[in-house]
Amino acid sequence: MAGVAESRARNADFWDRAAPGWIRHAERQDALGRPLGAAAIDRLRVGPGERVLDVGCGCGGTTAELAAAVGPTGVAVGVDLSEAMVAAARLRFPGPRFVTGDIETMGVVPGAPFDAAFSRMTMMLLADPVAGLTTIARSLHPGGRLAATVFRDAGAVPWLSAAVLGAAPHVGHLPPLPLGDEPGPFAFADPARITRVLTAAGFGDVLVEPEDVTLDTPDTPEAVAEWLIEVGPAGAAYRAAEAGARASARSGAARLLAPFRIPGAGYRLPTGLWLVTAELD
Template sequence: MAGTETLRARNADFWARAAPGWIRHADRQDRTGRPLGAVAMDRLRARPGERILDVGCGCGGTTAELAAAVGPGGAAVGVDLAAPMVAAARTRFPRARHPGLEFVTADIETVEVVPGAPFDAAFSRMTLMLLADPRAGCATIRRSLRPGGRLAATVFRDGGSTPWLSAVMLGAAPHVGALPPLPIGAEPGPFAFADPARLERVLSASGFGAVAIEPHEVTLDAPDEPDAVAEWLIEMGPAGAAYRATAPPGQATARAAAARLLGRFRDPGAGYRLPAGLWLITATSMASATPRPTPRNPDWRALDGTGPGMDLRGH
């Protein structure tokens, strides 16, 4: 298990390299990827006039949705580590047409609070499992909320319930250059929160109460465009940067190989149905939250920085 600083540097490098692919496919991600966060969006129940934080906002689609929900009297602030994605979000959703919508470049793990705090609620789609130090990131979210503020978020569950993700990697990997290090154990990655008990411990230790973690199944419906769907999924995944660095013939082979494995989810003429298993997370920011180090799993304490000598950063 790599140390937190190594994981953080790896994460920053990964998202800097991944950004061009995410920007390129932003519209498809908003359209086809919407079910990945829709249940959390519903559960958040953003109300007119509220101030909402969107953590790991990517190219801003969900932040814009939140801004529409809170209306001109409210505010939606998207925060993301990757400056190019934040720039793309600002271009896609200019303030002139989206009042109350703001985007901030910041590492949620290292800022004291997100600019614009306190927020009434926080939303996050498919980001928390990617944090190098999820306890630090969740503690920032908690500090950025007013007491009693709501959190609603989604993360992937496990590889078995989202099988196309590894199918895409298996197909593309032999045909592209060096891939980022494979996540081991609880290192950041799509399935870092496969164990809901770990997720619960992270949130409780970050000062959240009323933590609920529910399994939720969704299906992403993609059009019957094998080449385009394969490219979208390769570029949004761990092989994205390696794929873009590969010469066009290699890219075509990678797409074809990924598309072959994705055939399992294809109904020719109708399209793709891609199943995804999520955890739907809801929680509430406690009034005077004190982080609760867990005695239950010493390994986890070391991993999430809640062991002896931790930096409580303002608690």
């Protein structure tokens, strides 16, 4: 398990470094990034009075949306590895409850049991996804339901590599690219792996469906480039760079993102997801 421990430590360090960018762009991420999780929220169909868990809540936007759906008689709890992002979530949204912790090692999420669990783009980032999903399973009522999204393969998310490759030559050292099943954006590209992981964690009725969405942005090339750089793997290096290097990084990313731009209208960023649903046996 030494490999998993090392991977968890890298994850914690990465998100400590990434948090300032996510906090800075929280409003933009909530608005422009909503399609990344909308299908899972729709499929989960939480209603008034239910108790719902948001795994990988970040700065709290999805938890707040779930809290609105369950209403004053329900409960929404967001959990995230980043203490800084959880602190930002508490400031932004005083209604839901937010918890800092590693879903892989916390055993049961405070506030359990829940009727439903939601996760937007987090399962693929876990060092030990079976452990993380086992915690989610322990935190649900019998028959509890799960809905989540993850990226498909790199070819289905072409803008992600464009933002990284455009910025990389102008900033400092970037984290190594994940390989195989290592935690990263495409660790769950294989739908068979998703089914194996959820089944091992105790879930049944696992369904993995392709979902194609588009992120629509304003026609603001520098702002869009900076957003995608800062919430991606180059974010920490970008923030540590000199002003001139940051400007060059934005220009480089904007240049590679140009195929997705409609001048005067904005960017249309095609994104291929897996919509994952399951129920607790």
